[in-house]
Amino acid sequence: MTLTPASVRSAVLEQIERTRHCSKADIERFIEESESRIISLDSQIDPLIELRDSKRARILAPDAQLNALVELRDSQRACVLALRYITSPVCTLPVELLSEIFKLSIEDGTHIQDAHRISQVCAHWRRVAHSTPRLWTRPLTVDLCKGKTVADGLKTWMLRSFPLPISISFMPLRMCEDINPAIVEEVLKVAPRSSSLLFPIMYLTPFSFVMQLAQRRLDSLEEMELGRIDKTDHSPLTFTAPRLRKFSMADPRPWQIIVPWTQLTDLVFHSHSHKDTFGILAQCTNLLRMSMTTVAWHRFPEAEPDNLVLGRLRTLILHFMEESGAITPFFDFISAPCLRILRLCVDQEQPWTPASFTTFQLRAPNITRLEFTRSNSLTSDDVVAVMIHAPSLTHLKISYCAECFDDVFVRTLYYKDGVKPLVPRLHNLFVRQWYHMVNFTETVLAGMIASRWRSDAELASDAAPPAVARWTHVEIDMRAHEWGSKFMEILRDVPPNVLVY
């Protein structure tokens, strides 16, 4: 007999039974007794082994006798291990507490290794881990194209999480890859208790899989992301997902996917058509956050849509891509009275119509954060017009907008005593321009920043509250730009934790 996990297990069971009514002192005595026996047995075994290994030996060691002694010694060793285990402090932990500690030991980034590590310590821990579904519910990434062993492993993992909701994301899929039906089957089995199903939005989502998903009740589903669907002529797919709140879709034909639009709070989609977009948005009355990328909105419809009120919308992210003609009238038909955050990306080919945007701003008077990214069709005059109609603005971010950030724009932010300031609540400014700047003077920028800065002492001595907010953060990222000494001199009083350049 050699010590194997199985022999240790039977020793543990035997010793648990033996020590059921024993005190700790009794068990310690048992350990001492066994250890004495091991020493004694070793003293008998060693000479026999020496004899057997000796080339001079004329008489072969009696193998049967040696084996019997070794077996006896190993059973005593197993006994000692078992007794030490039974009396170890870790065994005093109740199962519920052990399970709780296991849960605390799982990290998001390493949850598979963590859960396996814990469940591979001993049979008891394994049983506890397997009866703690929470250990097995962290987001799982699934590759639909892997082989059978992966399907089997996936099945085992998913079973351990039952009956709790699980979150699944999928590896990017390429057109030529074959999907393993066994893996699809395992995912479909758990689809009714999936809290999120996330396909990489810029990659392929297999139509056959989406179709099968749509045939199931997705009762736990709260978030779904679909990439491009690999079939163009399918009829609409309707999802039954009573808890769905977040939906993202890259497919240019979103009208062919029907989800419970009214209950959505977050929507991300690519739009190819004004008409369909307005049709969907008219149903999305509970949206809090929306991100839309327009693709080839060629003509605005002749019949103007009704004005859409997105009454709960807080965050709006819009990317008007190239070749999307006449997009700015979009703003003519949208009201967002609660809007706080607006991020715009307007590609160069897009004509910016300030009047449309101004009318939109009048219906969205509570914007506090504005971001312009890669909006090359906007001029500094356009941005100034936006500022004028954004009295609540606190954060402004301008990234890679070649025409927006120049002396004209900077001067409008300059604060002079006695003059009504533009965007008086602005306290956070971020500018990233990596192009060669034209019509830009460092000292004008420095003067503007300094005009809106007050030291603590100045603030304390001011009799009246300041007319403009003091900067909390200003960051000017102009890549390799060498700032002149005058710029630095003007801004020497602004602390480095506030001003970054």
Next chain:
Amino acid sequence: MVLLVTSDNEQFQTEKDIVERSVLIKNMLEDVGESDQPIPLPNVSSSVLKKVTQPSTGPTEIDVRGRYLSTASTTVESPSRPPILEQSQDETRKRTTDISEWDQKFITVDQEMLFEIILAANYLDIKSLLCRRWLQDGSQHDQGARPPEEIRKLFNIVNDFTPEEEAQIKKENEWAEDR
């Protein structure tokens, strides 16, 4: 200050902000309001409560035998108890684990006390003191985790898997690699 009474009938005057880390005591205080009445803790002994409520004096560590050390001090072994495991010199090199969750409290305990503290933490509902890090690799401070063999060695746990379970473990490890 709050008056706590332990299972062995000792009384402890403790600062309110310290005892309120226990959800159990915090809830009791909220229910009772301002009062001079002592709070009974029938499941916590005085020796454990002392460890739980000691003021912070620096990072606490656990060595490979499960004994807590102060970073500033040398190893303090429990005088009444022999080492839990006999190990080679190499194995006994010190492995440290911050338990920053307990605001780096100073405690010097053997494994028995460690698990008593864990039981008390559970009773008092102090999640942060459940010391999840005792399952992680102290030598690397969050870089990597203790493998099962090390957990076994540290806590006197035996590998008692059946051949079927071992085969299943092999498979699940292969899946984790291949997936």
